[in-house]
Amino acid sequence: MGKFLYLAYMRRPVLHAGAGELVYEIREIVKKAHLFQKMGLEIFWENIGDPVQKGTPIPQWMKDIVAGLAQDSLSYGYCQTKGVPETRQFLAKRNNDLGGTQITAEDILFCNGLGDAISKVYQYLDPGARVLGPSPGYSTHSSAEGGHASQPPITYRLIPENHWYPDMEELRNKVKYNPSIVGILIINPDNPTGMVYPEWYLREIVSIAKEYDLFIVADEIYTNITYNGVKAIPLAQVIGDVCGIAMKGISKELPWPGSRCGWLEFYNTKRDPEFGRLVKAIEDSKMMEVCSTTLPQMAIPPILSHPEFPKHREALNLAIQKRGDVVYETLKDVPGLLVNKTFGAFYTTILFKKGVLNSTQKLHVANPDARTLVESMVQSVNLDKRFVYYVLAATGICVVPISSFCSDLMGFRVTLLEENPEKNLWVYQKLRSAITEYLAS
Numbered sequence: 001m002g003k004f005l006y007l008a009y010m011r012r013p014v015l016h017a018g019a020g021e022l023v024y025e026i027r028e029i030v031k032k033a034h035l036f037q038k039m040g041l042e043i044f045w046e047n048i049g050d051p052v053q054k055g056t057p058i059p060q061w062m063k064d065i066v067a068g069l070a071q072d073s074l075s076y077g078y079c080q081t082k083g084v085p086e087t088r089q090f091l092a093k094r095n096n097d098l099g100g101t102q103i104t105a106e107d108i109l110f111c112n113g114l115g116d117a118i119s120k121v122y123q124y125l126d127p128g129a130r131v132l133g134p135s136p137g138y139s140t141h142s143s144a145e146g147g148h149a150s151q152p153p154i155t156y157r158l159i160p161e162n163h164w165y166p167d168m169e170e171l172r173n174k175v176k177y178n179p180s181i182v183g184i185l186i187i188n189p190d191n192p193t194g195m196v197y198p199e200w201y202l203r204e205i206v207s208i209a210k211e212y213d214l215f216i217v218a219d220e221i222y223t224n225i226t227y228n229g230v231k232a233i234p235l236a237q238v239i240g241d242v243c244g245i246a247m248k249g250i251s252k253e254l255p256w257p258g259s260r261c262g263w264l265e266f267y268n269t270k271r272d273p274e275f276g277r278l279v280k281a282i283e284d285s286k287m288m289e290v291c292s293t294t295l296p297q298m299a300i301p302p303i304l305s306h307p308e309f310p311k312h313r314e315a316l317n318l319a320i321q322k323r324g325d326v327v328y329e330t331l332k333d334v335p336g337l338l339v340n341k342t343f344g345a346f347y348t349t350i351l352f353k354k355g356v357l358n359s360t361q362k363l364h365v366a367n368p369d370a371r372t373l374v375e376s377m378v379q380s381v382n383l384d385k386r387f388v389y390y391v392l393a394a395t396g397i398c399v400v401p402i403s404s405f406c407s408d409l410m411g412f413r414v415t416l417l418e419e420n421p422e423k424n425l426w427v428y429q430k431l432r433s434a435i436t437e438y439l440a441s
């Protein structure tokens with residue numbers, strides 16, 4: 001006898017209207033890749049933004065610092081709600097030494113990674129108050145922003161034909177004609193494009209914020225990951241007396257993503273009572289959780305001021321630059337593609353030119369199970385997802401479709417973290433052949 005499942009219904013709908021905005025395709029693609037892996041395919045994880053998982057070595061001196069802190073009983077306790085005071089003082093001084101907008105330790109709030117910080121910043125905004133963000137853009141921001149408003153995100157374009165710099169005319173017009181916009185988000189250096197904002201663009205954004213009484217949010221988690229002769233300019237250096245929030249962390253820079261440790265720096269909180277109230281609500285929400293992870297906060301001053309740290313970061317940046325050059329040189333002349341050089345973070349976005357993709361293109365998939373699976377997956381998906389799934393099934397190379405980054409462009413994002421240079425070159429040569437075959441099919 002079969003069993004019957006009697007469905008019950010909650011007395012009223014229980015889901016927040018914004019829940020539909022919560023999509024994180026960067027991880028969704030991993031689930032798909034695991035299905036192919038189970039069928040015997042070797043997967044090349046060019047989607048992963050975790051340097052540790054990709055084999056970035058953690059220097060012994062850094063491990064020694066963390067091991068030493070584990071001997072200190074205080075590292076097992078709660079810390080102050082805003083974070084370990086000595087660390088906040090250390091970070092406030094680092095900011096102030098830049099000579100821009102000054103802060104104190106009280107203007108810093110530690111969170112459990114920037115993921116936590118991002119959801120707090122948008123969660124306490126009035127549902128009708130919107131933050132204009134980049135497209136393409138890191139989807140944790142766009143999902144959290146769209147989720148708080150129960151509306152699709154409002155975006156400004158990053159222009160691929162102009163080094164991915166923002167479309168300033170569009171940005172200004174959206175602010176001017178949409179009074180619900182209260183803030184502008186920048187991600188600098190940018191995920192997923194690898195673009196670093198030149199000073200002129202930052203100053204323009206600050207002047208728009210000043211003219212229309214907005215605040216600026218700058219996600220600066222990659223601020224010290226730059227190369228090819230470019231440096232990122234922190235928000236504090238250009239913001240003057242405009243209200244703003246910089247988001248910083250150690251996930252990518254040390255790297256230590258498993259620490260779940262990042263922080264918010266609030267600029268000019270006393271300039272505008274409304275902004276001051278938002279900052280207080282964000283701080284109060286952390287108070288309800290007591291505090292964020294203690295030991296990683298204690299590790300920040302000794303690690304960042306260690307004499308080996310600048311050399312360590314410089315070597316990692318140079319390695320990212322070299323991998324970026326391989327991707328650029330291997331793919332830049334492929335007909336139908338638009339590829340930019342990368343200057344920061346560890347991602348590159350490869351675009352398909354308008355009209356080159358269609359819904360009949362495919363790749364030869366040798367594994368019959370993988371062929372059946374991919375054919376079922378590509379029913380009614382975006383054209384760039386179709387490409388990404390075919391590449392995965394045919395070559396095992398796992399990349400993320402750019403339509404997953406709050407964008408209607410067609411393309412994909414790759415990470416620049418493969419430790420083995422021969423494997424890195426092989427992957428992109430293989431990808432080049434796959435793209436050529438796909439576009440010709």
Ligand SMILES: Cc1ncc(COP(=O)(O)O)c(C=O)c1O
Nearest residue numbers: 049113114115138191249251262
């Ligand atoms: C732009 C950006 N901000 C924030 C995060 C999340 O960082 P965390 O590990 O501190 O949560 C990421 C992670 O990929 C990111 O790319």
